[in-house]
Amino acid sequence: MITKVAEDALEEVKRLNAFRTNLLNAIEINSNMRHQTNDTNYQSILHYMNEKNRKKVQDCDEQLAKYM
Numbered sequence: 001m002i003t004k005v006a007e008d009a010l011e012e013v014k015r016l017n018a019f020r021t022n023l024l025n026a027i028e029i030n031s032n033m034r035h036q037t038n039d040t041n042y043q044s045i046l047h048y049m050n051e052k053n054r055k056k057v058q059d060c061d062e063q064l065a066k067y068m
Contacts, residue, residue: 027053031046034047
């Protein structure tokens with residue numbers, strides 16, 4: 001995807017994209033671990049973290065939309 005972004009905003013866009021990628025990776029890993037463990041407390045914690053991570057993905061998307 002090619003878009004026009006102000007040079008000073010380029011680093012912020014890169015940071016947000018990297019953070020978003022890390023969040024998506026964490027969601028996938030947490031989901032896999034949630035299905036692999038029998039510890040219901042740990043499952044609950046992983047579910048909670050994924051809910052928080054999904055919210056952060058939305059936040060990143062909103063911030064990135066400002067630069068597009």
